[in-house]
Amino acid sequence: MKRRDSWTRIDPTDLTPGDIITETKDSKVLILVDRIQVFPDYWKPYAIVHGNAVGTGKRVTLRLENPVPLHRARNLDRYQETA
Secondary structure: OOEEOOOOEEOHHHOOOOOEEEOOOOOOOEEEEEEEEEEOOOOOOEEEEEEEEOOOOEEEEEEEEOOEEHHHOEEOOOOEEOO
8 A cells, every 4th residue: 555645746557456645735635546447548548546535435536647746637526425
């Protein structure tokens, strides 16, 4: 398990389930990664990262371009409630 901070450039292919990443520059939201889908063959490679916002019980889905500072990642469904 690794912790990734938002000011580092993250290569989504280096993420593994169980990693903890921060979504915001001030590290207020911690995300426990549970699934990564990588799409390397597009003209602009990207990954979809699925996880849980720690302490909130909410699901998070991020689109990460390869590589991208995490605080610039687009959150596809901002803190959806878990089913």
